Amino acid sequence: MKRILVPTDFSAHAENALKVAAQVAKKNNSEIILLHMLELPHQMNDAITSGASIPETMLFMKKANETLDEISNRNYLDGIEITEIVKMDKPIHGITQVSKEYEIDLIVMGSHGASGIEELLIGSNTEKVVRNSEIPVLVIKKENPDFSASEIVFASDLSEEAYLPFEKLLKFAKLFDSKLHLVTICTPNSFKPTHEIEKITKSFISKFDFSNLETHIYNDTNIENGIINFSNSINADVISMCTHGRTGFAHFFNGSISEGLVNHAIKPVLTFKV
Template identity: 60%
Template sequence: MKKILVPTDFSSRADNALKLAAQLAQNNDFEIHLLHMLEIPSQMNDAITGATPIPEIMLFIQKAKETMQLTKERDFLKNITIIDSIKLEKATQGILSYSKEHQIDLIIMGSNGASGLTEIIIGSNTEKVVRLSTAPVMVIKEEIDSFSPKNIVFASDFSEEIKKPFHKILDFTKKFEAKLNLTMICTPNSFKTTALANKIMNDFTKEFDIQNYQTHIYNDTNIEKGIIHFSNEIKADLIALCTHGRTGLSHFFTGSISEDLANHVNKPLIIFKI
């Protein structure tokens, strides 16, 4: 992992994401790509293709450039390679196209908190980026003073399709020398015996070189509550999940599950594409 993309609207939530990216960059010699998507009012769209952009567009662009420069001069970004870009494009499409073009390894996006994350995860830019991005996406709520996750929960059904993204999860875990808690949530609607759950996880882990991990079976009324309660019980620093992409967020990040996690988990989430 060498390139981190931080989409920014210059808000406090974007600052939280940028500060986290700065910590990762300083400790690992990564470069940060700081991207601002300038979504101009629809009535001005036609002017972009004209010979002379109207003054309002030029004003928006100039203001964005000034704010971007001030952002780059923040103390916590000293000695970090920053590549900044301002694009006239809708946010989701612009973020995804930039990530693909520049071969981004990790996207970090912030949120305002419980209500803010609910709003952006469900049906808005962040949810769309999470669903469609080929690069892992990390979503955080609050400013993190020192990001060094040593206790990571990976909640999954450990099916065959999880094996490919799991390599990326292992790479991420090894960078922090973290313990990986492989967790299967059993509910009344997805009940498995302890013997069967253990067999599924043991068969899954045999194919990987995992140095520091533990398997867990956690029973709860539904999957999202199980993830929340288990993560809180073991004081996890980070929750990792997988998404199917085109079909929406798989098993652990669909419908009410994503809403509950967004509303009640203050921990950072990292989502990998299946």
């Protein structure tokens, strides 16, 4: 894991993400790319187009760079190579562009947690990053001074669509010496007999060379509750899921996961694109 991208809006939630990124970086000797997207008011953009407000624009840029400098010198980042970027662009486009340019391995983003996915760092733009990013995205809900990924839950229907995301998860798990918990959530609306789930699970795990895992079947009223309650029951460190570029989240969520999962899951969420 050579480079970790941390987009920041200078909020406390963004700093929570940066602190976790710092822990990951120290463990893997990674570089952190600290990115601030500078979105100017529409009237300022119009003025820039006309060439009338370049001094004001430079002032915004100068202030953003000064803030990044101050953040980069915080004690918890000691010993980590930091690259600071201030970019004038729409967040989703800028984050995607920087991710490709710097060959980012992991994006770490902050979230307001229980306030919902629309309240993620830089608003609904983060939901777009989670949905569309080809790179794994780790969403941090709260301050986590001792981040661990020792126990990771991977909730899925274990279809062929999940093969590639699971392969990416295995690389992450090996870095952290993680134990994986593959869980299939059974609900009244998505019920399968145990013997059928066990057959699907056995077929799925046979495709991969990874032994530090357990398989589970968990019954609950809905998928959201099942993932959260199961994760809490084993005291998982991270919840992992697939995302789908067209519709948002994994196929087994019938096209889109309930926003309630992000609203209510306090644990870090790690996403991999299908």
